[in-house]
Amino acid sequence: MLPATPADGKCMHLFLQQVFNGVMLGSTYAIVALGLTLVFGILNVPNFAHGHLYMLGAYVSFFLMTLYGFGFWTALIASMVILALVGILIERVVYRPLRDKPHINSFISAVGALMILETSVIVFWGPQGRRIPNPYPGTVELLGITMTYQRLLVIMAAIVLIALLQIFIKKTTPGTTIEAVAQNREGAMLVGVNVNWVSSLTFAISTATAAAAACLVAPIFMISPTMGALLGMKAFVIVILGGLGSIPGAILGGYILGLLEAIGGGYLSAAYKDVYAFGALILILSIRPTGLFGREVS
């Protein structure tokens, strides 16, 4: 995080700076929550491993960049591809065998997967944080806000990614099928949709986009084996509040959370910023057990 500017007469700049950071943070959250909500809508169970897959995406690109000298963008694309495959594997091995069993079995299976991911990363790269070289150092000044190129990149790439995803979901056949299954699985099955490939495809998209988000953000913050856990947790909060399977909910929720954290963290306590989201979740669930825009569970 950039150092806060002094308060005298520069309150506006401080505020705008936080807004900028919030938008950047929110972009990351929006992409990750988007992938998660699609899968949650399809599977009906949360993918606990989502945050860890995000983390793996960052590590894969780190690995490719440091060991094989990949460029930033090549590593990002490669990471997306690899994570898409991992996502398909996870769906096949961890979730599909438990499709008709009580949900709790899927939770437990997912917990096993997440532990494997986290520990594997620790075994290969150690528990300490790592730095990914910043491909676009340098900043630009606008409206008194200092924006690093990398952060701008995150925001712009996020917009592009979200737009592409929207087009895919609304305009292509596989995309509309995914949306249909996410909103009404029984109905889609009755019409003859093959739920298996829809699940695989959705997982692949979900993990690939998470990987992209991770790679974009990695040069800004350090990467560590535990970076995914906290992010995954926030993504869940966003998805529950925004509504399962709702893409607008995930995007909106992601930006709102990002802004809340940046502004709250800037003005209130930074250490507890992660707790706000959780507190909000408990509060909302007390009032509306189905989440803010949730569907009634039959």
Add this chain to the structure above:
Amino acid sequence: MLLQVKNLSKHFAGLAAVDDVSLQVREGEILAIVGPNGAGKSVLFGLISGLLRPTSGQIYLQGEEITGLKPHLIARKGIGRTFQTTALFDQLRVLDNLAIGYRLCTSGGFWSTLSHSHRWEEDKNRTTAKVMEALHFVGLAEKAFHFVPTLSQAEQKRLSIGIALISQPKMILLDEPTSALILEDTEQITDLIKKIYRVRGITVCLIEHKMRMVMDLAQRIIVLNFGRVIAEGTPEEISKNPEVIEAYLGGEYVA
């Protein structure tokens, strides 16, 4: 009058599954609710038993309003039910299933269980006695210690009826108690239903497709179609009702 339903409606995303239904269930009768598939019969049961919230309308049990109460409260008021797809505790044994059905008649909670108090002892003894009774009533005494998946379809249906009965409710809702059963088993269940009314004095309200069975069993029939009541009366009257015949498109559901 045991149960009164007034102008009950349930809409799902604009579609009226139950549309302004009013009916009564009289104490001590066997009432059958029939109608083509999708007529809203199971939804009606869901509304009465509290599983679904009505969009509008009221339900009264012995004059007391029970509209929109949670299912476990309605069960405690004295309405038992079975489900169309046989619902049982399939990880447990037959006698466990019946004991659970009787739970609402026991009062012991956390502390009496922990201390093995007098009340706990009483609950245990009473439950054991009632379970024995129920086992004999539905004819599953030999299978008491068997796990549910080892039972045949007919036995499972009998068990689900036993679970609904054991707490001696005022009224029991049976949702297609003989679906997927062969003739011999269907007759067994029919006899059991007659016994429910005769021996236990529990009012029965059932949904059925097998018209021959319904004609034989029911004292009164209500016919639903597209979520509305289209006819009401004795088996005689219903079989002659032109609207009813049209609703079934001239075909009968042969038992």
Add this chain to the structure above:
Amino acid sequence: MAAIKFLRKKWFYVLLLVLALALPFLITNRYHFQIVIMGCLFSISTLGLNLILGYTGQASLAHAGFFGIGAYGVALMAKSGISFWLALPLSALLTALIGFLIGLPTLRTRGSYFAIVTLCFGVIVSIVAGNWIDLTGGYTGVVGIPLPNPLSIPLAGEINFQSLVAQYYLVLAFLLFTLLVMHRLVYSLLGLSFMAIRNNEVLAGAVGINPFAGKILSFVVANFFAGLAGGIYASLMGSISPSTASFELTFSWLVYLLLGGVATLAGPILGAFAIPVLMEYLQSLVEYRLIIFGALLIAVIIYFPRGLMGGFSTLEERVRAFYGRRRGAKSAVAG
């Protein structure tokens, strides 16, 4: 079936008890003894997890978080002079209360949301423990937690808890207490109602059981025992830190429970002992421990969802079903 039958016999358990009581005379290696003590302690927490997850079917992934709350509770109270024997029940009750407050808004909703909330709560506990420096000492944790105060027993003098043997008997006593409570709870109509909620929540409601009340009760009791185990852990270990509440611990208990056998009383204990002991023998694999656990967890939940002990009863069921069907077929043929 003879091999399985002996597990039902009372004398087997009496023998186990005698063995447990005589253990200090059989194991003299200090390190092994500590493993046994840990095994007993984690048996308590795993038995708690078993109640909410195994019997009532709700995925509470915050168990180590509650363990941590119990640990910090005793640590802070004992360090400010309160006797262990008062601090422990207070801390356990506090843990149960916090569990109640968390459970209220979240057990009303779908199981997935409860699982997510508990997962988050566990993380929150670690964060708060690490950041509330004034109260908890931050990431360095709390050190210098006193051992349990000496107990004076009439006619026998004073027992102090400096020796490992005394600590073992202390933990064993609490384990037996936990077992007694669990036994009474699960072998009862109340226990049956928990299993009913797990098996078919809709049907449970239809027969007059309040699923929400059942879930809250078993969640609160489970957390009480997590807090209890945490409190004892704090006093015996002497120091704790936010990592005491780490998800890694919840995960390990999940593995003990799943492998040892869900919804049995022997299962959690079996798991809590067998797996750490196994890991001791496989020292070379210590780094990969969690990967192995993870893979085992996935395999077990897919193929043996009831775990080892549960596997026995499944076996019994299958055999009975086989004989039942044969008899049924025979009578049908005979007419």
